[in-house]
Amino acid sequence: MADNKKKVEAITSMDVDFAQWYTDVVKKAELIDYTSVKGCMVIKPAGYAIWELIQKQLDDRFKETGVENVYLPMFIPESLLQKEKDHVEGFAPEVAWVTHGGLNPLQERLCVRPTSETLFCDFYKNDIQSYRDLPKVYNQWCSVVRWEKETRPFLRSREFLWQEGHTAHATAEEAEERTIQMLNVYADFCEEVLAMPVVKGKKTDKEKFAGAESTYTIEALMHDGKALQSGTSHNFGNGFAKAFGIQYTGKDNKLEYVHQTSWGMTTRLIGALIMVHGDDNGLVLPPKVAPCQVMIIPIMQKKEGVLEKAEELRSRLVKVGARVKVDDSDKSPGWKFSEQEMRGIPLRVEIGPKDIEAGKCMVARRDTGEKTEVELDKLEETVTGLLEQIQKEMLERARNHRDEHTYVATNMTELQEILDNKPGFVKAMWCGEQGCEDTIKEKFAATSRCMPFEQEELSKTCVCCGKPATKMVYWGRAY
Amino acid sequence: MADNKKKVEAITSMDVDFAQWYTDVVKKAELIDYTSVKGCMVIKPAGYAIWELIQKQLDDRFKETGVENVYLPMFIPESLLQKEKDHVEGFAPEVAWVTHGGLNPLQERLCVRPTSETLFCDFYKNDIQSYRDLPKVYNQWCSVVRWEKETRPFLRSREFLWQEGHTAHATAEEAEERTIQMLNVYADFCEEVLAMPVVKGKKTDKEKFAGAESTYTIEALMHDGKALQSGTSHNFGNGFAKAFGIQYTGKDNKLEYVHQTSWGMTTRLIGALIMVHGDDNGLVLPPKVAPCQVMIIPIMQKKEGVLEKAEELRSRLVKVGARVKVDDSDKSPGWKFSEQEMRGIPLRVEIGPKDIEAGKCMVARRDTGEKTEVELDKLEETVTGLLEQIQKEMLERARNHRDEHTYVATNMTELQEILDNKPGFVKAMWCGEQGCEDTIKEKFAATSRCMPFEQEELSKTCVCCGKPATKMVYWGRAY
Numbered sequence: 016m017a018d019n020k021k022k023v024e025a026i027t028s029m030d031v032d033f034a035q036w037y038t039d040v041v042k043k044a045e046l047i048d049y050t051s052v053k054g055c056m057v058i059k060p061a062g063y064a065i066w067e068l069i070q071k072q073l074d075d076r077f078k079e080t081g082v083e084n085v086y087l088p089m090f091i092p093e094s095l096l097q098k099e100k101d102h103v104e105g106f107a108p109e110v111a112w113v114t115h116g117g118l119n120p121l122q123e124r125l126c127v128r129p130t131s132e133t134l135f136c137d138f139y140k141n142d143i144q145s146y147r148d149l150p151k152v153y154n155q156w157c158s159v160v161r162w163e164k165e166t167r168p169f170l171r172s173r174e175f176l177w178q179e180g181h182t183a184h185a186t187a188e189e190a191e192e193r194t195i196q197m198l199n200v201y202a203d204f205c206e207e208v209l210a211m212p213v214v215k216g217k218k219t220d221k222e223k224f225a226g227a228e229s230t231y232t233i234e235a236l237m238h239d240g241k242a243l244q245s246g247t248s249h250n251f252g253n254g255f256a257k258a259f260g261i262q263y264t265g266k267d268n269k270l271e272y273v274h275q276t277s278w279g280m281t282t283r284l285i286g287a288l289i290m291v292h293g294d295d296n297g298l299v300l301p302p303k304v305a306p307c308q309v310m311i312i313p314i315m316q317k318k319e320g321v322l323e324k325a326e327e328l329r330s331r332l333v334k335v336g337a338r339v340k341v342d343d344s345d346k347s348p349g350w351k352f353s354e355q356e357m358r359g360i361p362l363r364v365e366i367g368p369k370d371i372e373a374g375k376c377m378v379a380r381r382d383t384g385e386k387t388e389v390e391l392d393k394l395e396e397t398v399t400g401l402l403e404q405i406q407k408e409m410l411e412r413a414r415n416h417r418d419e420h421t422y423v424a425t426n427m428t429e430l431q432e433i434l435d436n437k438p439g440f441v442k443a444m445w446c447g448e449q450g451c452e453d454t455i456k457e458k459f460a461a462t463s464r465c466m467p468f469e470q471e472e473l474s475k476t477c478v479c480c481g482k483p484a485t486k487m488v489y490w491g492r493a494y
Numbered sequence: 495m496a497d498n499k500k501k502v503e504a505i506t507s508m509d510v511d512f513a514q515w516y517t518d519v520v521k522k523a524e525l526i527d528y529t530s531v532k533g534c535m536v537i538k539p540a541g542y543a544i545w546e547l548i549q550k551q552l553d554d555r556f557k558e559t560g561v562e563n564v565y566l567p568m569f570i571p572e573s574l575l576q577k578e579k580d581h582v583e584g585f586a587p588e589v590a591w592v593t594h595g596g597l598n599p600l601q602e603r604l605c606v607r608p609t610s611e612t613l614f615c616d617f618y619k620n621d622i623q624s625y626r627d628l629p630k631v632y633n634q635w636c637s638v639v640r641w642e643k644e645t646r647p648f649l650r651s652r653e654f655l656w657q658e659g660h661t662a663h664a665t666a667e668e669a670e671e672r673t674i675q676m677l678n679v680y681a682d683f684c685e686e687v688l689a690m691p692v693v694k695g696k697k698t699d700k701e702k703f704a705g706a707e708s709t710y711t712i713e714a715l716m717h718d719g720k721a722l723q724s725g726t727s728h729n730f731g732n733g734f735a736k737a738f739g740i741q742y743t744g745k746d747n748k749l750e751y752v753h754q755t756s757w758g759m760t761t762r763l764i765g766a767l768i769m770v771h772g773d774d775n776g777l778v779l780p781p782k783v784a785p786c787q788v789m790i791i792p793i794m795q796k797k798e799g800v801l802e803k804a805e806e807l808r809s810r811l812v813k814v815g816a817r818v819k820v821d822d823s824d825k826s827p828g829w830k831f832s833e834q835e836m837r838g839i840p841l842r843v844e845i846g847p848k849d850i851e852a853g854k855c856m857v858a859r860r861d862t863g864e865k866t867e868v869e870l871d872k873l874e875e876t877v878t879g880l881l882e883q884i885q886k887e888m889l890e891r892a893r894n895h896r897d898e899h900t901y902v903a904t905n906m907t908e909l910q911e912i913l914d915n916k917p918g919f920v921k922a923m924w925c926g927e928q929g930c931e932d933t934i935k936e937k938f939a940a941t942s943r944c945m946p947f948e949q950e951e952l953s954k955t956c957v958c959c960g961k962p963a964t965k966m967v968y969w970g971r972a973y
Binding site: 048050051052055056057058059060063064066067083084085086087088089090091092095108109110111112113114115116117118125127134137138141142153157158160162173174176 | 527529530531534535536537538539542543545546562563564565566567568569570571574587588589590591592593594595596597604606613616617620621632636637639641652653655
């Protein structure tokens, strides 16, 4: 049977094998497919529609802060990539190189952008002359390429989609302000739209972006207790400006270097959605990023009037702004239920001949499994109310999970005990020396996720070396 | 003065040097900048905002016809590109080749996609099994790369943005239907949104897409009388399906090849907007793709109440759905007028102390230069009415220009006379032999633009060889 491949099979339980569960969800919710190009994926309609909703809502938030979108080339001449020393060291080992155009070798090889700081600098160098040209607050939506050895759908692939903001400012203060502002936009977006709580903080020098003065991050906790870096915002100071010669004439007629920032979020967020909200029945999507929010499933659909009623309910719900579909395929209702669950559609409406007679329908929540009988003339208010409630409660549940899986360690024995037995974030004090980060990484395969903005004094001494502590750090094993 | 570069200088007149006029507009309306990467451009905020409006409105029209968006990799393994013979011959000479990933040479080189037929085929080969999987109506928004020797902003560059739709169908009829359907979507979009009339027709075999069974096109006429191919839709029959082995099991349990189409539109449309509507004062944008539709320019803005009133008008106009800005910079009003004109903003509202006192303001149309005094309490209805009227009249003017510059030739003498003295479309009969197309191209540097759907019998014989004619063709010099 050609149709066998469509059967909704049980997926691996997340408690049995989380990695396999993740891959199963990605494949069976039809988010992604593998390709002939090693490490590159196809984002299928169900996956891309989530990305479109992320894009739209994030872009609206950007624009409210004055961001303007642009598009820069995907190629970077080798000499341009090399202008900022730390940056090229960080990226050169993992870029793809174009060496031929048509039948001819290029005079200078070009890399496919792994990120576009150097291109924006080259552009700003000419575009910025006077203080009147500042600030520049530009962003682009595009794909970038990093030649990773090991790849996983959404989390790490050789090509991925993202947005990269690149700004230039007159003063250091203004650049720092924008860096933090965009981190806050990211954090609010994750909480309010993705229902995903994050820890905001600063990366240690070891973990910061190649060429940045400081890197800020939002870190989320996945269901298996691993951390996922979900968005970063970098302050470059005037380092790139000096390397590229980006100067402006101030009001006092003096030449000054600009101060720059960059910040990015990627399709990795879809991986985060899966691993924060998913369960053993598949994907669970927060209503705000669910391409379909309500699936209406007719029962005994061949009976007169059932499909008509389903269609009537659909059009009523569309009128109140919900994204709704009717599954009128010739599969069995049970099969349709499984598919709706696998795809993470927040609400299911079941409607059959008896319901119609009784003037009722059944509404089932994907997140809790709860089923309620609803009078047909109250369907609109019930559905809009439930969608709001689901969005809110998904965030609460994710926050509880995060809090319940955040531990404190004051010495290496405790740290190891937690990392080995209780996967999650570990808060611990740190002396500020990279040596201790290296030791912890080597011994426990854990890294410093961030120095959170909300600092606590858990003890006086570094969890690793016992010397006086200067910072509280979130540690964890990460994707 | 650092600000000199901002001065609104007169641009070259289009009658003096159309090519230079075009470049001047592109630069001075701040649509594009050149980069260190030869043949690649930066699309600046004013240019990208137009593209966003095009994207949004075209994408909405796609989705109404059932199109789903996806994202496929940007790299094509060489062996994959080579699977369809005509296709690889058409594209191999102009692709960019990636030969190294990080520090290592690749086992097989990859080209950066010039178009994605081969990738979609490779994907569909596994994704399509049964007639239940059909049709597939997928599209992606991305950039593509073609290593062109001569480039011009928007019209021809080594990297450009576009959308490419790729569909698979059970029958030849359905594929042909979709090919024509998307051509009609394009044509309606050009007329209704870009205010740009187009001629719909079929390409001759000589001009069709590499690998296609038939190519349909929409052709627009630029202000200088040159033609611009503005969108194409291809029917591949089952040629690619056979080359890639894309088969499905039909209802009768037999294996069949799918029938495929593809269709695309690009950032070249922005070039078309410039050359169809622009004038010697710069860009003229149809309201539907104008990122800013109304620029409010305060007169004597330092006087009390002027800026406040300007802001009040702005917020009133925003409420009725217009895209409005206030230019409160410290430039002179005259300077601001020139900038608003250069950027093609459809309406200008002038408001100063005397106007406020009289309860009036001045509204100026960018397309006709017409100025009207408007009572402040009638501003909303006037502005929304004018925006609609401008959209409509810009299409009418462009259509008149196109019709006035469409000629008929019945022999080679007439054809030459027209092409040399009256730039425009030339309608002429054709025998159907490629030899005649070659002759006309060689002698007059003109090509067959399309065999229009609306055929006429202008004469009985081919314009070139005098043998019996089979088709009427639009000929022209093209971008």
